[in-house]
Amino acid sequence: MPSDVTVDHELSDADENIHSAWDNSLDPVLTVEPGDVVRFECRDALDGQVGRNSTAEDLANASFDPVHPLTGPVHVEGAEPGDVLEVELLDFEHKGWGFTGFMPGEMGLGLLPEDFEEAGLHVWDLDDDVGHFVDGIEVPLDMFPGTIGNAPAEDGEHDTLPPRDVGGNMDVKHMTAGSTVYLPVEVDGALFSTGDCHAAQGDGEVCVTGIEAPMFVTARFDVRKDLDIEQPQLETSGPFTPTGRDEPMYATTGIADDLMEATKKAVRHMIDHLHDHRDLTRGEAYILCSAAVDLKISEVVDAPNWTVTAYLPESIFPE
């Protein structure tokens, strides 16, 4: 926590502060003034169904009813439809562990459900700076909220899985401490909630989970009536590579006449690379892609074929 930050409000992860659908009829659990700082305790995305000693089978049998448990909603005084909620992300604290896994089959989740018949899971020990994978691989941590958003104007309960104009499950890995996120306001008070925190994630979050971890999130709120945005925007300084500076990467390309197919090809080629040259199982490789491999759109203009590129930082491997 920055030493000059004073927390004005604490919201624990007790049941009364948790909801698992976006719904503008929910009563706010807290009302704050612009400038106030709130420390949110956030549950993990599966609401405790996977723990330190869980297996892939536990993950495969998890219920999606509680997904995602979000902390909130917070009513911000003065926020009106058409305004922008400014959320300054000040601090993140994990609780020492997290998990990354995939659940193929009938759920159809993740980028490559057709490539994996069985679920896979890795439970990470998290230090201050890194998470520990297999074979001495260490993934640098830079925590962020996978889900951060306001209540939508449309009445009723809305699934938390897809992101929307008001934000939500955007999984933008660059919303780290020091970043400022701008969220469109569609209802009085904004009705902000957050959760589904990740200790690290590759751009793309390809296997459908980052390093999912229960976490504290501290943020300062402001209401911006001078801004006019259609979807969320942010200021950030990364991370753009795990070490914070340009470093050696191995990259695969995916070339196809559909952008999603190009994305699948780039990730499949990276899984092949990790399997063939780094001795990982395909399941481990898929999990590592989701936690540490970044997807970039190299070109979307050389018709009819687009190029997506997947970047693996070499620094995560032991020397």
Add this chain to the structure above:
Amino acid sequence: MPSDVTVDHELSDADENIHSAWDNSLDPVLTVEPGDVVRFECRDALDGQVGRNSTAEDLANASFDPVHPLTGPVHVEGAEPGDVLEVELLDFEHKGWGFTGFMPGEMGLGLLPEDFEEAGLHVWDLDDDVGHFVDGIEVPLDMFPGTIGNAPAEDGEHDTLPPRDVGGNMDVKHMTAGSTVYLPVEVDGALFSTGDCHAAQGDGEVCVTGIEAPMFVTARFDVRKDLDIEQPQLETSGPFTPTGRDEPMYATTGIADDLMEATKKAVRHMIDHLHDHRDLTRGEAYILCSAAVDLKISEVVDAPNWTVTAYLPESIFPE
């Protein structure tokens, strides 16, 4: 040029060394041994139709018949179908200028042809390290070949616009000096060509041109029979941000249920941002996006909506 590099062969950009379609029946203009270093002189993508004093109208009237003029093909001894051609990129030298422009309308080129009625052009003065845009904006240079590839196995002439399994117009901005590119070989001798060089480009190359510049490219070739890849791969150390280290960025999101539509939204939001907050015309903003804004795939798993994010480095603006 690295001081320990000895150039074994020079290929000028004279007509006899230039071709503008991929075609495995073309006679090689040079035959090299594995380990040889070749210095290619490459024409710009429009083959000289746009020069230092050109206008947007000149660009709009350009013929696409000579696109892309490529230098080659080079026959690499010992390369056979199923092998991988290793191309170590050693050095790039531009000629002091370049251009970025867009040509909307009936050509339908670029990510947002429907947003612009008229063509736009910026001619850049290029220093060693930066290119000069309007209003004191300086874009750091890191040169690379927009097009780099081998001849495809399929007979006949193939348009150079789309990239393919053997590479081609991939526009991967990270194929800079010091990088190694791996290209699948589909015909005897590989029949390698390159050209369409960019002095800089944002991931995405959204307006259909990077900083297009005539350039010298120096590369070392090797044949790898121990590798088996379906599409190109590479080793690189970036650039991942213009300064080579994590730095402040402003980012817009694009959220939609189609990945291309999400990409368009992210870029449209960035054009709005550059217009509203940086006083650029929309055409200037579109050009700057293509030269300096990076597109990342934040998530492709939170069905039914995907998140694409566009990152603008603040360091390109004057203080």
